Amino acid sequence: MPVRIHFTTEDMARTRLAEAPRPFLELNIALRQLQERSHPTRFGPWRRESLRCLSPKVQQLFDLIPSTGWSVGFLGLPAAEDIGEVLDQIRAMPAARVRKDMEVWVSRDHQRPVPAWTQSLGSDKEVLLELTDVAAHVHQHVIAPYQQRIDALSAADQALRRRQAAHGGLHTLLSGLNPRHIKWKPPVLELAMADGADDDIHLSGRGLLLIPSVFGVASPVLGVSAEPQPYLTYPVCRDDTDLALPPMETARVLSTVPNSMTTLLGHTRAIVLWTIAHHPGCTTTELARHAGISPASASQHATVLRTAGLTTTVRHHNTALHTTTPLGTSLLNTTA
Numbered sequence: 001m002p003v004r005i006h007f008t009t010e011d012m013a014r015t016r017l018a019e020a021p022r023p024f025l026e027l028n029i030a031l032r033q034l035q036e037r038s039h040p041t042r043f044g045p046w047r048r049e050s051l052r053c054l055s056p057k058v059q060q061l062f063d064l065i066p067s068t069g070w071s072v073g074f075l076g077l078p079a080a081e082d083i084g085e086v087l088d089q090i091r092a093m094p095a096a097r098v099r100k101d102m103e104v105w106v107s108r109d110h111q112r113p114v115p116a117w118t119q120s121l122g123s124d125k126e127v128l129l130e131l132t133d134v135a136a137h138v139h140q141h142v143i144a145p146y147q148q149r150i151d152a153l154s155a156a157d158q159a160l161r162r163r164q165a166a167h168g169g170l171h172t173l174l175s176g177l178n179p180r181h182i183k184w185k186p187p188v189l190e191l192a193m194a195d196g197a198d199d200d201i202h203l204s205g206r207g208l209l210l211i212p213s214v215f216g217v218a219s220p221v222l223g224v225s226a227e228p229q230p231y232l233t234y235p236v237c238r239d240d241t242d243l244a245l246p247p248m249e250t251a252r253v254l255s256t257v258p259n260s261m262t263t264l265l266g267h268t269r270a271i272v273l274w275t276i277a278h279h280p281g282c283t284t285t286e287l288a289r290h291a292g293i294s295p296a297s298a299s300q301h302a303t304v305l306r307t308a309g310l311t312t313t314v315r316h317h318n319t320a321l322h323t324t325t326p327l328g329t330s331l332l333n334t335t336a
Helices: 009-014 023-034 040-053 058-064 083-091 095-108 116-120 125-142 144-175 259-265 267-278 284-291 295-307 326-334
Strands: 003-006 182-185 188-191 199-202 209-213 231-235 311-316 319-324
Touching: 023 040, 023 058, 023 083, 023 125, 023 209, 023 231, 040 125, 058 116, 058 125, 083 125, 125 144, 144 182, 144 209, 144 311, 144 319, 144 326, 259 267, 267 284, 267 295, 267 319, 267 326, 284 295, 284 319, 295 311, 295 319, 319 326
Parallel strands: 003 199, 209 231
Antiparallel strands: 003 188, 182 188, 311 319
16 A cells, blocks of 8 residues: 555645755665665666775664665755755754654664664764764765766756646646656555555645655655655656766856857857757757757757767657756856
């Protein structure tokens, strides 16, 4: 049986999209992926490289964030958009909050053995600080090297979701989040959770924050008691590439096409890149119209730019939606 989220009119009005994955929530989901063998094509190389670099102390986080089931509450902070801010919040967590979250965690899963080292989490501050340092270490090796690729995939996904909302409203947006695991049956959103949970949840006018996730490709993560509003993760739409894009500096998009860009790429291809940067999520037909070229030419140039890692493309039904990657916007900025 699924988890059922019941929406009122007020909930519909307050439901919104997060612009990007939340860093610590994404780390939480990535830690679960590291403990699995699913999706070997997508995550296999990332798993091998990450596990090769990680300290054995990562087992502490595996203990508290298992591959399935509940994770400890104070390690599920979704709100902050900066990883340093989240780590500081955990370091400053009151001992009473840590003890309460541990008690709740233990009570939720009676069959999972409780590691002996966790017994001092709520009384020994040094244990909490060490755990936070481990989290920072894991983020450095598991998320940070791929952050620019994550940003590119998220930007492309945002373009798709905005288009869905603009053309079909919230109904279309909710229907397309994750059709295999999230089903919209107005006014109820049904979730197939990894642990097979069966529950009825009423948002009570708070709405729902929809958070994209690169690593959460299957069952969603639901934060019912999160503040200021509950959240639900959904998988970003992906193109055909993996997470291995080399890190590049993200930069602002220019308002004009620089001469050096046309020298590097050629006039038409530079115009196409500039157009995609200023019309994220544009279709091939829209790209052709904005750039003043034929659809066939737009498709050809978009393919070359995508192959070079300067743009990314996601497909919505039979439509290709184009967005620049951080590499593409960095190149635009550099040539200025």
